[in-house]
Amino acid sequence: MDKEQYIKFSDAQIGSTINRPVLVSAIEENTARNGNKFVRVSLKDGFSEVTAMMFDTSEESLASLGIRQDTIADAEISVSEYQGSKSFKIVQIRPTADSTLTVNDFTKLPPVDLDLMYTEICSLIESSSNDYDGKYTPLSDLTLKILTKYKDSFMTSSAAVSMHHNLRGGLLYHSYRMVKAADALCGVYTNLDRELLLCGTALHDIGKVWEYKTSISGDAEFTASGVLLGHLYMGASLIKGFASDGNYNKEKVQLLIHMILSHHGTQEWGTVSCPAIPEAFVLHYIDNIDAKMYMCEEHYEKLDPGEITEKKPFGLDNRLYKPNY
Template sequence: MTFFTISALKEQAGEQALAAVIACELQSRSQRQTKAGKPYLVLTFADATGSFNLNAWSDAPLFEAAQGMPDGTVVRLDSEWTQNQYGLNAANISWERLTGEDLEAFYAGDAATAEKQRHDWDTILTLLASVKDPRLSALAKHFIDDLGAKFRRAAAARKNHHARRGGLTEHVAQMMRTADLVCSAYPYLNRDLLLVGVLFHDCGKLWENQYPEKGFAQGYTLHGEMLGHIPLGIELVNKLWRDVAESPVAKGWLPLEPPTETVRLHLLHLIASHHGEYQFGSPTLPRTPEAIALHYIDNLDAKLEMMKDAYSQAGELADGIYEKQFPLPANLVAPLPAFEEPPLIAKPASDDQLF
């Protein structure tokens, strides 16, 4: 059976009802109350491309059925879908659990998303192979060897941008491409430090925004909730650094310049400061050129990803004007298309050319 992906459903659903079938995994549910005091459930469903919330009202059959579904249940939802500024809505919905080949096909994920993430992973490995500083190179290799599989399952966020299995790989790969180009424009930047800083800036999200080995439901961990990804990232890098410093590969590091301890401190600073402001969770402010560059590269990729999603999901208020999507600051305007050369018009043949 062919299913819509969640991202495709968000792109195509609008004010007019769209009849579509999707396959998705129940990620979580929470019980709420209406203003009249009636209970309802907020169900979060996910697949390889993203997630969405669906309200199950107390007088609807889905309310009772969802109470008996454990988290991680994979279902087929057949409905007439609409979408407004608050998200997707479903009318005349029916459902059934997926089994057999349909279930295995669901777990295999969306082919286009999987191919993009494979390409992004190759980008990360290629750019890391170009790092010349042996300390940073060894640290990155140790991380990839030990935690690469976990890294490739993690999301970059719980919502707003790259909030899907493998989203962290997409986010880091695009940031690395940008960082590489920025270093070409600003050659005084320490390229090795910036590239490895991009790799590690969100490494705490391996615990804060992690997925199981099979499935698309993003879970919660005590470490992620109680510490957050910045302290976790600092702790992880310190642990990996000690591992590498005690290994045979570190025997020749003592005479290297800049000193090894200074390199470690600058890398930790990139992780600690990448949110840019105290109010956004950074325990310190960016204090080096690489820290400033990393902060803005991170913010740029997140904002452009949000805008891409917003254009595909927002309702059109007027010709070329789209309704505001949280957390972007204002209504969106359709971007200006790239200039295209006009087609060449063949000149009519002269009388001399007719014979």
């Protein structure tokens, strides 16, 4: 599907009606005060996701029309204003007659090719290899073994349910930008252990491949392991297990595990341990920077130059302004 041939949700004008194919990603049934049923339907257009209302309708009645979660549908949607924001209402919806459409047509992906990002991460890690004159197996070897074994999950997992990089391939994209940032900082702060920092950065969120279950369209939800253990613990345990089979520098492996356990920075943000080495501090801050940059990028897509977000975005400390130039 040529995504550009249809009006995007983000470009839809208040007062207009749009007709386009959509992916139904979720359906939530509710009851109004008057007792009538209505549904909130989450729709994807391949660029973003919106919630559209459909009144005097139940989940069962939509199912009778063939509309369920993960259905590709043709929809007529009216756009209005409610409390200063765009509001979407489904006028009509039915399963699409276009048999060429697939879920991938409505799945938002990172702006950088997945294979390219994975290859560049591995190349940078390989270039950082340090065997201490043959005394130890390089930490980069351990990292590449992990990334190779879990390549498919690492490349397709979301990095979050909703906070940042919450899309298919989001974990890879987040890790890719962070590894590149970490490598650049090594050229400024030359006392940093480049191998340790790049390996820690690449693996800092590896536990998320078990913390979240990511659907083919990029929606993520917590797993039981994610709720009970969390990605910091699972990532650290993974590294400890792989390190038991190899002649790795034990202290350096311990420092790598420390970086995984401390990258949230503070106990308020759920860290297990606070950063205690320079590489752990750098990892924490570039993690925070990349998350904030992604949030800014997402909100900038919805703003025109000179506009300010209506509310303070969740996770940020102020409303965002998009420069008028």
